[in-house]
Amino acid sequence: MSISNRPIVIAHRGASGYLPEHTLAAKALAHAMGADFLEQDVVLSRDGAAIVLHDIHLDSTTDVAQHFPGRARSDGRFYAIDFDLEEIRQLRVHERAHLDDKRKGSAVYPERFPIGHALFTVPTLAEELDFLAGLDRSRGCRTGVYIELKSPNWHRREGLDLSAAVLAVLQQTGYQDRPEQVFLQCFDDQTLQQLRKQLKTPLPMIQLIGENGWGEDSAVDYDYLRTPEGLDYVASYAQGIGPFIPHIYLGKAVSGAPQLSALVEEAHARGLQVHPYTFRRDELPAGIGNFEELLDIFIRQAGVDGLFTDFPDLVVDYLNQWEAGP
Numbered sequence: 114m115s116i117s118n119r120p121i122v123i124a125h126r127g128a129s130g131y132l133p134e135h136t137l138a139a140k141a142l143a144h145a146m147g148a149d150f151l152e153q154d155v156v157l158s159r160d161g162a163a164i165v166l167h168d169i170h171l172d173s174t175t176d177v178a179q180h181f182p183g184r185a186r187s188d189g190r191f192y193a194i195d196f197d198l199e200e201i202r203q204l205r206v207h208e209r210a211h212l213d214d215k216r217k218g219s220a221v222y223p224e225r226f227p228i229g230h231a232l233f234t235v236p237t238l239a240e241e242l243d244f245l246a247g248l249d250r251s252r253g254c255r256t257g258v259y260i261e262l263k264s265p266n267w268h269r270r271e272g273l274d275l276s277a278a279v280l281a282v283l284q285q286t287g288y289q290d291r292p293e294q295v296f297l298q299c300f301d302d303q304t305l306q307q308l309r310k311q312l313k314t315p316l317p318m319i320q321l322i323g324e325n326g327w328g329e330d331s332a333v334d335y336d337y338l339r340t341p342e343g344l345d346y347v348a349s350y351a352q353g354i355g356p357f358i359p360h361i362y363l364g365k366a367v368s369g370a371p372q373l374s375a376l377v378e379e380a381h382a383r384g385l386q387v388h389p390y391t392f393r394r395d396e397l398p399a400g401i402g403n404f405e406e407l408l409d410i411f412i413r414q415a416g417v418d419g420l421f422t423d424f425p426d427l428v429v430d431y432l433n434q435w436e437a438g439p
């Protein structure tokens with residue numbers, strides 16, 4: 114049996130359930146596992162290089178504090194934008210670690226790749242796209258990229274233009290006009306509007322939807338974006354939404370049945386794709402017994418169009434088994 118509209122598997126920060134996030138090793142593994150798209154979170158260095166890093170800080174995933182002691186800001190954090198690319202190249206990347214005093218240095222996901230166990234570095238966006246193009250060639254496939262612009266307003270306040278930097282790399286690497294192979298995503302609506310209307314990118318865009326209390330780098334009201342009027346607004350500039358898992362799965366009824374919001378249906382009614390985040394075998398939502406149950410709810414019941422996962426192999430296997438039938 115073939116699944117009509119098989120959902121896309123987006124490897125969240127690569128195969129980050131198995132190797133440290135956003136390393137080229139994690140991207141190679143996700144590529145080999147058959148993910149449809151590989152995610153890149155992007156921030157800028159002091160000299161304006163687009164690097165693949167989830168945080169605007171370097172200290173949760175690299176050895177910056179040991180390598181450059183004394184380079185933290187007054188809040189104690191080491192900001193990528195305070196370091197030139199040449200300095201960032203000297204850092205070693207490790208599995209994400211806690212920073213608070215009680216848990217300092219311990220892994221956020223303790224069952225994953227051991228901290229300090231191997232040599233990994235921070236790639237630039239250009240290096241990663243070239244690497245993936247090489248893998249596409251050697252493996253005979255065409256894997257997509259799914260680029261998030263991280264904290265674009267913060268970058269502007271620091272004097273750097275993240276959108277322009279990302280588009281320049283896409284141009285340089287030949288990805289700028291491949292709408293079937295590239296998604297752009299952002300938590301900030303104004304940045305996506307600028308990309309579409311002023312910078313005139315033809316690439317499909319996904320409006321990420323968070324929680325207002327997270328302090329995302331945007332003035333947008335995420336509660337509003339999930340309303341029918343908010344989704345009308347998103348549909349005026351984007352091709353889809355990237356909601357948080359609890360925006361769709363509301364918990365279980367007394368009967369044990371999963372309770373779903375109307376968000377997927379409302380988005381589909383406006384032609385918007387729905388790619389929720391983040392599906393983790395080692396971090397299941399309340400009331401969910403195992404990863405397969407979570408996938409059943411979102412893929413078979415809610416009917417999402419794709420999902421971000423740290424474990425792309427498990428989602429690919431799930432979809433293949435579904436296609437193979439009973």
Ligand code: G3P
Pocket residue numbers: 125154167261298321355390391421
């Ligand atoms: O971009 C989708 C998802 O990755 C958003 O969350 O914090 O992992 O970038 P985050």
Ligand code: CA
Pocket residue numbers: 152153154261
């Ligand atoms: Ca992301």
